Amino acid sequence: MCYHQITTINKKIMSTLRFKAVEEAYKKKAAPVAAPASLTSEYYGKYVFNGEQMAKYLSKATLKALSAIIEQGETLELELANQVAAGMKTWAIERGATHYTHWFQPLTDTTAEKHDSFIEYGGAPGSPVIEEFSGKLLAQAEPDASSFPSGGIRSTFEARGYTAWDPSSPAFLVDDTLCIPTIFISYTGESLDYKAPLLKALKAVDKAAVDVCHYFDKSVKKVYSYLGWEQEYFLIDDGLYANRPDLMLTGRTLLGRESSKDQQLEDHYFGSIPTRVQAYMKDIEFEGYKYGIPLKTRHNEVAPNQFELAPIFGETNLSVDQNLLIMSIMKKVARRHGFRMLLHEKPFAGINGSGKHNNWSLGTDTGVGLFTPGKTPTENLQFITFVVNTLVAIWKYNALMKASIMTAQNAHRLGANEAPPAIVSVFLGAQITKVLDEIEKSKKIAAINIAAKKKLSLGIGSIPEVFLDNTDRNRTSPFAFTGNRFEFRAVGSSANCGSGMITLNAIVAAQLKEFKAAVDAKIKGGAKKEDAIFEVLQDYIKKSKPIRFEGNGYSEEWKEEAAKRKLDCETSVPLIIDANTSKEAVALFESVGVLTEKELESRNEVKWETYTKKIQIEARVLGDLVLNHIIPVATKYQSMLLDNVYKLTQVYPEAKAAELGALDKGLIEEIAERIDIIKRRVDEMIEARKKANKIDSERAKAIAYHDKVLPHFDTIRYHVDKLELIVDDELWPLPKYRELLFVR
């Protein structure tokens, strides 16, 4: 067989899959979207058993009793549950439901569900079946829960875990299944999920904030916590995805040279939305609206093939559920459009990763936003009270805030000069900073004057004046005040928002309680209420200064400065997680009744175990890819080059052959050297993994994976990416960055 024949056959075998996939991807057209001719408002919420539907399917008395339970967070009696279940069943069956499930949020990345049919025998076994759904089935279930992460709270022989209905989040219909949002707890009552502690944190912040509101307005009965998330994601053609085992198994590319063009020209952000993507987005909105998810904003993000979706904010518990639901809808709908949707925080090296900004605020049942500047001095004192208490809470618990959102995936994003740094600080903007500075300096209570939005006249004839927002933008801040809310930007795109929201609402609740105690003590000592509030705030403003940072969070100087200010600067994920079980953290979570020490410890066990498993899987996939895909191809190309060099000596005189073969010889040696390094590093990585696997303690094991296994990834990748540049494009088996990121 001659050289020419060998190379042609090689090319045919090696490149078929990749090139076929690219060719197919280019041919794909936007799929038609089944969007209706009717107005959005006509199908909005049609799959949700919401207030309107409840009014139709439940008796007045049942509805009233249920509303009271939701408002006051009381327990659901079986009789009431039976009545609700009956109405819910009829509603669901009329819409084609045959099954129901308790839909819950274990400590994994996704929700869990186990479907059961409504059918029961009407009488003795074998008798005709009827549709049955009792209050007991609605209120509580016992999934075989032994294989959900529990951090040792439930060992396998005591595998019982219960799911219990959360009436404050409405049931909904997915296809033929009635989904009932539930909490997930162990036999002995410990939380095994995100929802149960979140509900407790929301209750705590409600109570603490109402008490503080009473200084300003006695009529406030309830304070709601609000959340508006901004979901970032990538879309990749599904044929290309199928050719990337790393994307399939780990959610991110472990190898791949950066595309010569990526986001340098900043031409993707807010750019016109590609047709196939727009069809996908429309479809998501159509589906989302049916679930009553108020999707509002869609746009291109900074990186190529990266996009964002955001709803109108809502009550935190519901908003968290809606985010989880839309994430699963987004995954499913992507398949209809020939895409895969990536939620990983850093699917591609060298370009922006994905986050999920959590816009958070508190608001009263009287319609006042507690982070919205007011019109009167009293309103403004209340506003400043809530801003300053939040500031103090973040200052005290900055390490805990970071721990609440840190994962193996998010670690690639935070501190990578595109996302917030791995140090939590607060950005307030010039105006609020000025107000706090004035309060700090003034001798006695001054009327707090917060200028209304500044007008900016553009001096361009027909264009109206623009109102300046009360804050400037600082994209580098992990926790920023943005006019009427705080924006927690460090949250990862794949995260359950519940995790960060549990911590944020819990620390603010605890801080508000402390504030109330301090003010009450001063009042008891004879101070006037306003003076007492003012003095405590003054003290807080002084104390919490280290957390305030208005500068560039990406700079090296900030890292040094933050360390001087004693902010948490840890970057190793397993050690960041330690903050959850510090003495202060345990005292905090117990003081507001959100999590016990036992729960905190077991949740950390889960976090360490998850971290280890993620790195372990990545290390395995990396090893397999390198040994099965990369080295064989590089070797094949090397032997083609060798063949060429040899043939040159057969045709040309020695000196000429050496001259003509010089380039190939250089490449042959480079390939040999790189393969050698890669092979050695893969062996070392495998050894490090074996050693780490023998460690018993989950914490020590996670640390070993972080310190000893992970560092090999970069070196291996560096050399593989260099090979990608050398090896004949037609031989390269994995779709390249330029294909993954620019085919749409």
Ligand code: ADP
């Ligand atoms: P950005 O300018 O930060 O990209 P977006 O419009 O994309 O803003 O998203 C802002 C999010 O903040 C939306 O979900 C919006 O509903 C939410 N939001 C606005 N006001 C509040 C508030 N007071 N409390 C909580 N969330 C809010």
Ligand code: MG
């Ligand atoms: Mg935002």
